[in-house]
Amino acid sequence: MRKFAAHNAMYIGQRYYTYAELYELTGRIYSLIPQDKVYKRIGICCNNDIETYASILAVSLYGAAYVPLNRDFPVLRNRKIAEDCGLELIMCSTENDGLKAIAGDAQYLLTASAQAAEGRIVKRTDQPTSYILFTSGSTGEPKGVPVSHANLRSFFNYFLANYDFDERDRFLQTYELTFDVSVFSFFMPLMVGACCYVLPAEGIKPLKIVECLQKHTITVVSMVPGVLRYLDSYFKEIVLPGLRFSFFSGDALYHELAARWSGCIPNAAIHNFYGPTETTIVCTRYIFDPQGPVTENGIVPLGKPFEGIELIIVNEDLQETEKGELCFSGTQVIPEYLDGANGEKFFVKNEKRYYKTGDLASWNITGDLVFHGRADSQVKVNGYRVELAEVENAVRKASGSECIVMCVQENKLSRLVAYTQKGMDEEALRNRLASLLPEYMIPHKFIPVDAFPLNANGKIDRKALINAYI
């Protein structure tokens, strides 16, 4: 940070913070961490403010793993995350109603009131884990994914070796801090002396993104493809000559859409990345060419793996095959899940430990990976990974009756639809769900059904349900 002390490090809340100011604030927050014991993991209840970002830096420099908590998520969900991580300390920039309930017996610190601090920042512990994020779980509960420093080092080494980012770059941070690509959008600019512009929390996100890209002449941005689907009809009115890199990840990117987007960004390269949270943010890349070949399904290829990553495509018996489930091994694959329940998702083959992504893929003739959908019931909503089983579990809990949740496409965007038993009070159900699930996991529509059709095995027949009610 010293080298770039006078440079702008961040723009947030309509003001700039230099590297010196950010470091000074980080020191103040660091000094709040009680010295009487060592904390292996520290929760950060996230607000869209400089203190929250400085808290991440303070926890990282302290040597503990940071656990971001989304203040818009239900208290029960955050409480479960805090319990699963055994959090004894939670930081938040401001007091809020849910904070005490989330913290439970854990201590909480308000960082906005941090006073000027004396003394240096020194590492108090040396935890192997950098951060712990929670993804939607097929068992009905969120699942903790601890990402190690070694995983993260490997990830950033790829970008440092393959990109020419420097202090003149302006990155836009468009993600919530509980979404792993935020780690790239926040740390990458700081690693090269660039400035990180944080998207305001208020307003309609895709519109705010374009506003920020224009207003701050952003040079590097990472977005989910859903943003493009949203803006598609306005492309003719959008021109962003200052953009150098337009990155995508989190969902399938369609060739036609990306080609139309390229017309808005005449000087930028479009790179499509892929990777589940378990392989540290992203681990494959495809450099998009608007004039290049279009895949059979129209989805931009996932490309080739990063250095240090090995992958195989397997069938249900874990034998290698041409088209099947994509599995990764190597330096970016997490050591294990927080709860240690790794059985179904990890396996050893040829003395290498592989992670099963649940994504179906094949190689094309140019040696790039091509995406073919999911092998299970996981879906993507606005880039968020959602296990339908988790939503169904919550709806059953909230309604006390059967429910089937599916993902449908409306206006080119993904939405969740829940089939529930007739006679349900939708308003009351929505209110109960708001205490169990984040907003993006609450079904957009509830369709009452007279009776759930069953298949030969006595299970609910999802296809018959769609045919009967759509």
Add this chain to the structure above:
Amino acid sequence: MREHMDTSERLQQVFRKVFQKDDLLVSASTTAKDIRMWDSLTHLELIAAVEEEFNIKFSFSEVMQFNAVGDMLVALSRKSGEI
């Protein structure tokens, strides 16, 4: 019937239809924060529904200014030549 409804009344009907709430009340100061289901996806539906109701097309720069219902009313008035 429709001729007798003013712009804000017609806009309110569009909101009620999009958010599927017959008793929804909106005012010029209503923002996305005030309606639970008003997310970015519904916003897109809302704009399409307003365009259809008033038989107009908003430009991207107009859409970017829609922070509250009042902004939409101003744009509608401008489109209909009232301003």
